[in-house]
Amino acid sequence: MKSDLPAELDFPLDRRLGKASAGKLEKQLGLKTVGDLLHHFPRRYLERGELTPIAELPYDEDVSLIARVQSANSRRMRTRKGMLLEVVVTDDTDGTLGRLHLSFFNGYKAEKELRVGVRALFSGKVGAYRDHLTLTNPTYVVLDEDADLDEDIARRPIPVYPATAALASPKIADAVAVLLDGLQGASLTDPVPERIRRRDGLPRMVEAFEMIHRPAELSDAYRARHRFRYQEALVLQTELARRRALTELEDATARPSREGGLLDRFDADLPFTLTAGQADVGQQISADLARPHPMNRLLQGEVGSGKTLVALRAMLQVIDAGGQAALLAPTEVLAAQHYASITRTLGPLAEGGLLGGDDEGTRVRLLTGSMTTAQRRAAMLDIASGEAGIVVGTHALLSENVQFADLGLVVVDEQHRFGVEQRDVLRSRGRSTPHLLVMTATPIPRTVAMTVFGDLEVSTLAELPAGRAPISTHLAPLADHPGWEARIWQRAREEIDAGRQVYVVCPKIGDREEEPGSDPGLLPGTAEPAGTGIQRELASVAAVYERLSSLPALAGTRIGMLHGRMEPQEKAAVMEGFNRGTVDLLVATTVIEVGVDVPNATLMVILDADRFGISQLHQLRGRVGRGGLPGTCLLVTGLENGHPSRERLDAVASTTDGFELSRRDLELRREGDILGAAQSGGRSTLRLLRAVQDEALIAQARDDAQLLIRQDPELAEFPALAAAISRYLDPEAQAFLDRG
Numbered sequence: 001m002k003s004d005l006p007a008e009l010d011f012p013l014d015r016r017l018g019k020a021s022a023g024k025l026e027k028q029l030g031l032k033t034v035g036d037l038l039h040h041f042p043r044r045y046l047e048r049g050e051l052t053p054i055a056e057l058p059y060d061e062d063v064s065l066i067a068r069v070q071s072a073n074s075r076r077m078r079t080r081k082g083m084l085l086e087v088v089v090t091d092d093t094d095g096t097l098g099r100l101h102l103s104f105f106n107g108y109k110a111e112k113e114l115r116v117g118v119r120a121l122f123s124g125k126v127g128a129y130r131d132h133l134t135l136t137n138p139t140y141v142v143l144d145e146d147a148d149l150d151e152d153i154a155r156r157p158i159p160v161y162p163a164t165a166a167l168a169s170p171k172i173a174d175a176v177a178v179l180l181d182g183l184q185g186a187s188l189t190d191p192v193p194e195r196i197r198r199r200d201g202l203p204r205m206v207e208a209f210e211m212i213h214r215p216a217e218l219s220d221a222y223r224a225r226h227r228f229r230y231q232e233a234l235v236l237q238t239e240l241a242r243r244r245a246l247t248e249l250e251d252a253t254a255r256p257s258r259e260g261g262l263l264d265r266f267d268a269d270l271p272f273t274l275t276a277g278q279a280d281v282g283q284q285i286s287a288d289l290a291r292p293h294p295m296n297r298l299l300q301g302e303v304g305s306g307k308t309l310v311a312l313r314a315m316l317q318v319i320d321a322g323g324q325a326a327l328l329a330p331t332e333v334l335a336a337q338h339y340a341s342i343t344r345t346l347g348p349l350a351e352g353g354l355l356g357g358d359d360e361g362t363r364v365r366l367l368t369g370s371m372t373t374a375q376r377r378a379a380m381l382d383i384a385s386g387e388a389g390i391v392v393g394t395h396a397l398l399s400e401n402v403q404f405a406d407l408g409l410v411v412v413d414e415q416h417r418f419g420v421e422q423r424d425v426l427r428s429r430g431r432s433t434p435h436l437l438v439m440t441a442t443p444i445p446r447t448v449a450m451t452v453f454g455d456l457e458v459s460t461l462a463e464l465p466a467g468r469a470p471i472s473t474h475l476a477p478l479a480d481h482p483g484w485e486a487r488i489w490q491r492a493r494e495e496i497d498a499g500r501q502v503y504v505v506c507p508k509i510g511d512r513e514e515e516p517g518s519d520p521g522l523l524p525g526t527a528e529p530a531g532t533g534i535q536r537e538l539a540s541v542a543a544v545y546e547r548l549s550s551l552p553a554l555a556g557t558r559i560g561m562l563h564g565r566m567e568p569q570e571k572a573a574v575m576e577g578f579n580r581g582t583v584d585l586l587v588a589t590t591v592i593e594v595g596v597d598v599p600n601a602t603l604m605v606i607l608d609a610d611r612f613g614i615s616q617l618h619q620l621r622g623r624v625g626r627g628g629l630p631g632t633c634l635l636v637t638g639l640e641n642g643h644p645s646r647e648r649l650d651a652v653a654s655t656t657d658g659f660e661l662s663r664r665d666l667e668l669r670r671e672g673d674i675l676g677a678a679q680s681g682g683r684s685t686l687r688l689l690r691a692v693q694d695e696a697l698i699a700q701a702r703d704d705a706q707l708l709i710r711q712d713p714e715l716a717e718f719p720a721l722a723a724a725i726s727r728y729l730d731p732e733a734q735a736f737l738d739r740g
């Protein structure tokens with residue numbers, strides 16, 4: 001592949017620019033190659049004819065603006081040698097807001113050029129002195145309004161680059177101009193195949209570089225930007241399509257369904273009918289499992305949409321075909337619950353070989369770190385011999401030295417903690433790669449599914465089983481209504497008196513010094529800092545438990561607590577108590593987030609709810625309203641009205657549509673956060689693509705990529721695309737190519 005690289009883009013910058021300017025670009029902006037600099041796109045454009053509103057300049061940031069010189073005065077400096085030129089520029093608006101003070105030390109040249117009335121493009125970092133905004137020693141380019149300037153050039157928009165104080169936007173533009181002049185007439189092979197460029201009317205790459213850096217008019221810049229967005233999407237999607245194609249080639253044991261087997265008998269005894277979605281997805285999965293290549297499927301659906309049931313049916317098909325299935329949960333508590341619920345759901349079918357059990361039944365085994373050595377040994381034996389058809393555990397199950405007789409299917413509950421590396425561990429296990437089903441209750445918007453999880457096929461359960469009661473969610477802002485707190489515990493009391501159960505969720509544990517959100521049950525990166533800089537004491541499980549235990553309003557109720565740092569036996573005992581109804585109110589961290597299923601729980605109070613992310617809140621509240629009884633979720637916050645973090649709470653209170661919420665989540669967060677958190681290694685952020693707005697573009701690129709890879713798996717006909725992929729995946733290594 002290397003020999004086909006369109007080498008120009010991979011040349012080190014110092015081959016095309018002076019050493020000094022190449023060094024500066026690398027030091028200031030990390031740009032090493034011609035391609036790096038050409039892909040360093042302007043953030044926006046200034047129109048030459050328009051002055052920039054000075055009042056809107058951000059303080060303490062590097063800016064570029066066009067302004068007119070209002071006054072210029074130079075004077076000797078008193079304490080130092082030399083002169084100081086003080087220039088006041090204006091945006092021609094009335095009043096003082098539209099003025100900016102520039103100072104130039106020894107600005108002899110500026111003194112000549114920046115005469116009153118001259119318009120220029122200034123770049124520098126905005127500071128403040130006394131009551132006015134300042135730029136110190138800004139760089140500038142005089143914009144001549146003289147008639148002798150080419151009118152065409154005079155109308156061109158001016159690019160504004162992401163810049164630093166030491167390397168201002170015009171300097172970057174100069175360096176880019178050198179590269180662009182060097183490209184004149186060059187025919188770089190284009191990563192975007194010609195057929196697609198023609199179809200969509202996209203400019204060629206060299207042309208597009210020119211248009212985005214030196215647009216004749218703004219519409220050029222936008223056309224070029226669109227082209228590079230598409231290119232980025234295509235590069236990413238082609239790589240993902242290539243990976244899918246490689247997976248396709250891997251071998252797996254086919255696990256076709258067997259008539260009259262466990263699955264058939266399970267279905268026959270099912271006390272309800274499958275939802276249409278469950279039936280459809282079930283058929284897809286069944287067909288996947290019957291093929292001699294590994295399934296890689298993501299199953300998404302709201303909490304309670306019946307994913308676990310779909311997974312269980314897949315496991316039974318694999319057992320019918322002579323294989324074993326492993327179910328991995330993110331925590332031991334959840335593993336234990338899955339174990340209990342699967343055993344319950346299977347009934348006699350899970351008692352294979354046991355007295356009173358089903359002769360053809362299978363066995364379900366739990367394997368966790370907190371079991372005694374003897375228990376573990378017994379479980380391991382069943383797993384190794386194949387007696388155990390279903391093994392439930394945490395992710396440690398994969399890394400530990402657990403021998404399966406014939407592992408045919410791995411089901412993972414929750415995708416967040418199951419990244420690409422773990423999937424690779426999976427592939428390296430066993431005689432052939434097991435089939436993989438990943439379940440997630442966090443709805444993943446299509447774009448993210450297509451990018452971050454682009455090497456998985458995605459199935460969705462869109463509807464909830466009939467008879468599910470609605471959850472109503474209310475915001476309880478204590479800053480605005482301090483009296484509501486008493487009312488909340490009163491409400492909890494009423495639920496309990498009516499025979500129901502209550503969750504109280506806290507953002508931290510509180511048994512010792514800790515970071516907020518440090519409980520292992522909390523998804524990484526979801527609790528965002530309050531952002532005000534004002535330290536608030538966050539509700540902790542320990543403190544709330546203590547307070548509620550002595551609260552008169554709750555006298556006589558049975559209160560328990562649960563968090564990730566308790567001893568496993570303690571945890572199990574508390575969960576068991578809550579399951580059986582001997583605990584009325586459970587104070588917990590987010591360890592209850594996934595999988596806990598207590599139909600009798602009807603009220604959830606989330607304290608300091610602003611500390612949780614949107615999807616986490618949505619998932620948490622899915623714990624109530626499961627038993628046909630309407631659920632209520634109270635989002636308690638100390639934030640004042642108008643605080644930016646309240647937006648998330650308002651969003652969660654306003655809808656129960658998980659897809660809508662994940663869209664809002666994406667819009668409120670920076671995309672880099674999402675993609676960065678979920679993708680490991682390589683370049684994790686997208687340059688131009690925007691996860692929400694560019695959905696259609698990404699979908700198109702995905703289809704195009706699929707077709708390309710199907711026709712030409714090695715991309716032999718598309719060396720420039722192949723090169724763009726390797727550049728995208730490994731920008732570091734690329735800088736060394738052709739060096740020296």
Ligand code: ADP
Binds near residue numbers: 273278301302465466
């Ligand atoms: P999820 O894993 O998506 O949260 P589960 O599979 O755990 O959902 O299902 C939640 C509850 O709904 C379980 O008690 C399950 O038995 C029940 N359930 C699943 N599918 C159906 C269905 N088609 N009709 C009625 N109840 C169902």
Ligand code: MG
Binds near residue numbers: 304307308595
């Ligand atoms: Mg579940």
